[in-house]
Amino acid sequence: MIEIIRAKSAGFCFGVERIVKMAEALTQQPAGPVYCLGELIHNPQEVERIRAQGMRFITGPDELPPLAPGQQARVLIRAHGVAPQVKRAITERGYQLSDGTCPLVTIPHQFARKLVQDGYRLVIMGHREHPEIQGILGELADLPEGRVDVVSGPEELERLELRAGDRVGLISQTTHPYERFARLVGEVLARTLEVRAYNTICQATSERQGATLALAKEVPLLIVVGGRRSSNTNRLVEIASLYTECYHLEDAAELKKEWFNGVEKVGIAAGASTPERSIQEVELTIRALVGDG
Ligand code: SF4
Incomplete structure (x- = not known):
């Protein structure tokens, strides 16, 4: 019998749970179409589920069709947030906004502004193309020019x-x-x-990373469940791979029986955008594969 241990902290965080509930509630409203700007969360199965409920997806405000006089329509801003200029472009087209930006994502926005206003040279640790970083850079656009750099790490x-004389302000992608x-x-x-x-x-990110690290030290094999484009899930894979054999999958169908040959203990970790349902499916599929169902 295989022992399956789940990381102490895994799956949906507060911000993702909140945006998914908002998306579900908006698709139930009768008042006009609802668009989501960008992937709702970095989890393809969950995005498809919400799409099936009627959500339409766009990559930028330019894709919004013109509204007829009196027509109502809404755009959902996902948990990563967007630059203020993008919100303005949406409302200028006559669309209403539902802002699902995670409150924790707005904290770096505030500190970035404060650091630039206080005359610090700002260094942001993150990926420049990530929507969260684009949101921070957009927040700074109305400030007098200061030097701002984005680095992925040391x-x-x-x-x-x-x-030697520089005064440097530092913040990080969440x-x-x-x-x-x-x-x-x-x-x-x-x-x-x-x-x-x-x-x-x-x-939530620190907790999932800490829990994955602890589990990776305990098991000979660790499965990380989550979207391949999910930044926080990819960090979990990086961390786990330092300590144990690790596979990253989006879906239980990707599991392979041979991974478990001779393995008595397996760990499961999951990113902040991975629904509970996917974690459970992975656990049940592992049991079925090893004949432990
Ligand atoms: S990972 Fe943290 S910052 Fe990102 S949505 Fe979840 S709670 Fe918010």
Whole structure:
């Protein structure tokens, strides 16, 4: 009999649960079509489920069709948030907004503004193309120009050409690993006069990373369930792969029987955008594959 251990913290976080409920509620409303700007969450199965309920998906405000006089329609902003300019472009087209930006995503926005206003050279740890970072950069657009850089981690510091007299402000994308951010802060301080850093990494992210790390040290095989485009899920795979054999899958159908040959204990971890249903399916499928159903 195989022992299956689930990470102590896995699956939907508060922000994802909230946006999925908002999307479901909006598709039940009779008042006009509802569009979602971008993928609702980085989980293809969940996006398809919401699409089947009537949600329409667009990649930018330009794709919104013109509204007839008196016609009502709504656009849902997903948990990652968007730049204020994008919200304006939507309302200027006559659409109503339902803003599902996770309240924790707006915290880096506030700190970024404060750091630039206080004259710090801003360094953001994250992926420039990620909507969360685009949202932060958009928030700064109305401020007088200051230097703002986005780096994926401490390895990229050289290209910033920091000087000894620089005053540097640091924030992070909410889903990045705390250890990398702490290293970045230390390495910037070693090169400059002053550092002001805000820990903007979301607690749900830290908890899932900590739980995955602990489990990876305990099991010979760990399955991480979550979307391949999910930033926080990919971080879990990176962390787990340092300590154990790890497979990343979006769906239980990807499980292979041979992975479990001779394995007595397997761990399951899941990103913040992975529904409970997918985690349970993976557990049941593993049991079926090893004849333990
Ligand atoms: S991971 Fe954190 S910041 Fe992102 S949606 Fe979930 S609770 Fe909000």
